[in-house]
Amino acid sequence: MRLSLLPASLLVLACHCGDADLTELDSPAQPDASASSSTGGAPTTADAGPEPEAGVTAPGWSTLLANEPAALFGVAGMSERDVWVVGADKGRGPTILHFDGSGWARIESSHRGDLWWVAPTPAGDVYFAGIEGTILRRRAGVFSRLGSPGLGKHTLFGIWAGATGDVWAVGGAAGRDGFAWRLQGDAFVPVALPLDIPRRADGELPGLLKV
Structure with a gap:
């Protein structure tokens, strides 16, 4: 399994979960030149792919949620009937919304x-990451805060959970001092980052945004 880390400097890293060794991802594949016409110009009609079937509506955009009073920072889901959105705390706890396919419910975390x-996760657990080193887990409808090495200055920008219970979180402090943590039991522990990560102009590690 490979996990991709995206720091503020847009460096993409990968992690092999077996030994927690982080290395640079391979360069993305180049576009297939055969997608263009033989004359070297724009793709022909034949290159554009099959026409939609009669009576089938092409995919489009629709608004599912609007006019939320708090900023929304993250969204993830297991299906079109299981979507989670998180965001800012306006003084009454963080914004946590769940969509079940027909409507939104506001979830209180205490x-x-x-x-x-x-x-x-497929098992039903949901992990949440935020400011001040906070990582929450919702299991059977009950929230708990998991242990972490985080301090008040640490913000967790990304969290990833696999089907087998493997959970990773990444973040930084004021856009620097990037870190990666991995869940062991009910607490997160630091994972060493490679020494050759490109540094900021001031020599500091960049913050990590997504995993």
Whole structure:
């Protein structure tokens, strides 16, 4: 399994979960030149793919949620009937919304602070990451705060949870001092980052945004 880390400097890293060793991802594949016409110009009609079937509506955009009073920072879902959105704390706890396919429900966590990302799992557990080193887990409808090495200065911008219970979180402090943590039991522990990560102009590690 490979996990991709995206720091503020747009460096993309990968992690092999077996040994927690982080290395640079391979360069993306180049576009297939055969997609263009033989004359070297724009793709021909034949290159554009099959026409939609008669009576089939092409995919389009629709608004599912609007006019939320708090900023929304992250969205993730297991299906079109299981979508989670998280965001800012306007003084009554972080914004946590759940969509079941027909409507939105506001979920109370009994915790405080902005949440930046959310990671649901096939087993039903949902992980939330946010400011001040906060990582929450919702299991059977009950929220708990998981242990972490985080301090008040640490913001977790990304969290990822696999089907087998493997959970990773990444973040930084004021856009620097990037870190990666991995869940062991009911607490997160630091994972060493490679020494050759490109540094900021001031020599500091960049913050990590997504995993």
